[in-house]
Amino acid sequence: MENNGKQLESLVRRVEELLLPQGFTVKANRKLFDEQGVPIAEFDIVIAGRIGTTDMSWLIECRDREDPAPAAWIEQLVGRRDRFAFNKVMAVSTTGFAPGAVAYAKEAGIELRTVEEMNIAALPRWLGLRYMTQATHAFALQSARVVLADDELPDRIEALGRLLAQLSGDDKALRPIDRIGNVSFAEAFRDALSDRVEVLEGLEPNGAEKSISARVRYANDNGHYVIDTDVGPIRIREIHFKGQVRLLEQEVPFDALKEYRRDATGETIAQIVSFPIEVQGSKFAIEMHNLAATGETHVLLRKLS
DSSP, X not given: OOOSTTHHHHHHHHHHHHHSOTTXXXXXXXXXXXXXXXXXXXXXXXXXXXXXXXXXXXXXXXXXXXXXXXXXHHHHHXXXXXXXXXXXXXXXXXXXXXXXXXXXXXXXXXXXXXXXXXXXXXXXXXXXXXXXXXXXXXXXXXXXXXXXXXXXXXXXXXXXXXXHTTOOTTSOOEEETTSSSOXXXXXXXXXXHTTOHHHHTTOOTTOXXXXXXXXXXXXXXXXXXXXEETXXXXXXXXXXXXXXXXXXXXXXXXXXXXXXXXXXXXXXXXXXXXXXXXXTTEEEEEEEEEETTTOOEEEEEEEOO
């Protein structure tokens, strides 16, 4: 799993969302403001809902440090419960709790929970696998030739030619009119052909590449590319692509195995395993959450920051 200060809060929030009944909301990093709009408090996780005719709210605060959580932290949480009228407060730590914290939490009614790394050598029975196989299509652009409208003016064509002569396949010169952010010709090549069965069929995993020659038309007035030049944007009617594609497969081992449990009894709430993957340059995690109460395993795809 990615290593940042919000990792613990995200994990706890996702597990709690899976276990809550319908009608409850879970909000992370909720800020509270006074009447002048000045922030007076920020809460890690706030759960709210109605039980019978009573509106309930409870707070979950998370601590990811190197030392056991001290009693002083529990005292702060008691103060937050009383000041902001939470019905319940839970404290979650990745390094356990100091003896004084445990004793005071029991006295004050603060529920303690831990999230700890599990021994990867002792895989739980429900997991049943040590890695996932990720298959991706790798596109390599060789050349791209653009086609403009028949009535495009000569000075505009000349301006476009000057610009294209300076570009590489990875320069983000194409501006889609239906979304934010420019793309490169290499990205347009991949986007246009990545879901075409006739292009991808016959590829052997980690085998030879396949040559592609494709003429892609952008006739939709609400979904096409333009290239911005010094004489204005110029619409692209077609792109003639040449390149190659390969089917790549690799084994992706999990990078973390964690357990979320009640501190007082050691009772397991959930076990979570994460497989890191990359999709078109963006990093994701496939997470499997096994819930002890139901035995169910939920699979989530999450984009990493």
